[in-house]
Amino acid sequence: MKFIDEAKINVQAGHGGKGCVSFRREKYIPRGGPDGGDGGKGGDIIFEATTRMSTLLDFKYKQSFKAKYGQHGMGAMKNGRAAIDLVVPVPVGTVITDTDTGDILADMTQDGEAVVIAKGGRGGKGNTFFTTSTRQAPRFAQEGEEGEIKNIHLELKLLADVGLIGEPNAGKSTFISVVSQARPKVANYPFTTLEPVLGVVKHKEANPFVITDLPGLIEGAHAGKGMGDRFLKHAERTKILCHLVSLSPEETRPALERFQCIENEVKSYFKNPEQRQKIIVLTKIDLVDEDFVQETIDEFRTNNIEGDIIAISSATQKNINELLNTLLKNLDTTRATSD
Ligand SMILES: Nc1nc2c(ncn2[C@@H]2O[C@H](COP(=O)(O)OP(=O)(O)OP(=O)(O)O)[C@@H](O)[C@H]2O)c(=O)[nH]1
Ligand SMILES: [Mg+2]
Structure with a gap:
């Protein structure tokens, strides 16, 4: 449908x-x-x-x-x-x-x-x-x-708790299919996901929460490039945005540069992006060594990028629980402050 x-x-x-x-x-x-x-x-x-x-x-x-x-x-x-x-x-x-x-x-x-x-x-x-x-x-x-x-x-406008954003191939659909019952198509080419997909995450004893996997963003998305920003409205009301950045060796540009590029797109779309909780998720860490992951995090920090940074692998499930715990913790606090 x-x-x-x-x-x-x-x-x-x-x-x-x-x-x-x-x-x-x-x-x-x-x-x-x-x-x-x-x-x-x-x-x-x-x-x-x-x-x-x-x-x-x-x-x-x-x-x-x-x-x-x-x-x-x-x-x-x-x-x-x-x-x-x-x-x-x-x-x-x-x-x-x-x-x-x-x-x-x-x-x-x-x-x-x-x-x-x-x-x-x-x-x-x-x-x-x-x-x-x-x-x-x-x-x-x-x-x-x-x-x-x-x-x-x-x-x-979908009412999800968590929105997944990132470049095409960042691993958004793979992540949502690992943590929820949602089964969006996963493939190694850009723009596999053409429509937002919702998944319900049941983690530990906590209340289930809803994640939405959005089509990939590219530079110029706010001006209509690629899938454009037309699906970003679904992320507009999420309490938390997860920005996924692939660390795969196939990537030709540095992670930080790709991250900032998508951040600019998001900033030109949202009215008040700074009000939203953001979690940076480095993905596909099974493909690189730990030092590289740490260097990337250090580079983000020296460029004054704040907030949680979590490095995961959906393939090996490494740090998936940590990420879900962090989401839960932040949802609890946002729920407590907004109610
Ligand atoms: N090795 C490895 N590959 C991964 C991991 N996560 C995703 N991939 C692969 O990366 C490719 C892209 O994954 P998707 O989940 O489709 O990426 P996406 O961000 O949803 O991409 P779009 O829908 O095009 O925006 C697929 O070939 C996945 O199998 C991971 O943790 N490790
Ligand atoms: Mg996808």
Whole structure:
């Protein structure tokens, strides 16, 4: 199944019901007064976040949503019934934007959160409402108001705890397949991963957490090179970013240089990259000797690169537990501070 992370749809809330023009007709009252009731309100369009959906795939098949009309007013002072609202479920993590104004209408982060996206029109007043001492028999009533019509852009931002970023071939997919049930394709060529993949990590007794493996980044990604930065939005809300850097001897440029290059891409994308916890993960250390690993770490440090640096091998599982422990420790602290 293709991963659909964006959709364009339109919504139309219900029209309000018409007010009614009516006069009382009773057997022995020849000229009864006005008794037209008000129209009912049109249905709202309400978006509701749910964890039962994980993609925007449904919107590929249905792009138009209309709520019902309010009932018209009736004689004998009977008001029309308000229409039932139309509830549209979207996955948690969906951001809803008005395409015409560019306004963000809602940012659905909680299961069950519901937001009115288009308001139904008010019902029109019946002729009873317009009766005054000088106008005892109004022969008019109000039309119902139109329901709001909007063009909407939906965007799904995955809510993972940890985002894996790095160059193509850095070993991101291999790592996620070692620590979770996710099985993204792994291969020795760039851009093997074309869509974000989520994996749930169950480590020790702790609460499971979610990792996302993102397509590789290259220099110029923020300007659209390679896969570009279009998937980075999935990492935007992760609490921790793991930046993976391959130490494989096949690499032609120094690790530090490649690291800084991707960091620049990330900086030009994120609004406040410094607020996010970052862990530097040196990968494929089974292919090099320990001295080389230590020299690389020293080089990062002499260039004032701070934060945890962990050197791993997904092939031999070396330091995988250490990395997971560090992730857990940092998630605990970020959870504690954000709650
Ligand atoms: N020796 C060794 N090879 C590894 C290790 N981790 C990954 N590789 C190899 O490196 C290559 C790339 O790995 P992937 O996991 O597909 O890399 P990726 O970062 O997901 O790459 P993209 O999806 O293209 O961005 C594959 O041939 C893997 O088998 C490791 O720890 N040791
Ligand atoms: Mg991959």
